[in-house]
Amino acid sequence: MNWLILFCAGLLEVVWAVGLKYTDGFTRPIASFITLLAMMGSFYLLSLAMRALPLGTAYAVWVGIGTVGAALAGILLFQESVSLIKMLSLLLVILGIIGLRFSATT
Numbered sequence: 001m002n003w004l005i006l007f008c009a010g011l012l013e014v015v016w017a018v019g020l021k022y023t024d025g026f027t028r029p030i031a032s033f034i035t036l037l038a039m040m041g042s043f044y045l046l047s048l049a050m051r052a053l054p055l056g057t058a059y060a061v062w063v064g065i066g067t068v069g070a071a072l073a074g075i076l077l078f079q080e081s082v083s084l085i086k087m088l089s090l091l092l093v094i095l096g097i098i099g100l101r102f103s104a105t106t
Helices: 002-023 029-049 055-078 084-103
Strands: none
Touching: 002 029, 002 055, 029 055, 055 084
């Protein structure tokens, strides 16, 4: 269950990272509100997952999910460039997340 909570926290991190792009420096009220809600939800879920998961593992997995998700969102939503090295790098992050998951004792 803690891993599912952590995964959801990571997904909310993607939401607020994308939301930051839409806030236009927090000048757009609705986008800013949604972004702040996603931030609070992400941090809250991360804190719940950290009750049982090791700090380093939980934080690294949370950031990794956010990193991969934000990079893919940038490609899909904002037409950011796609290259072989970018995709291979994202694959390495994903493999790192999987490795951390299976190396954790909890």
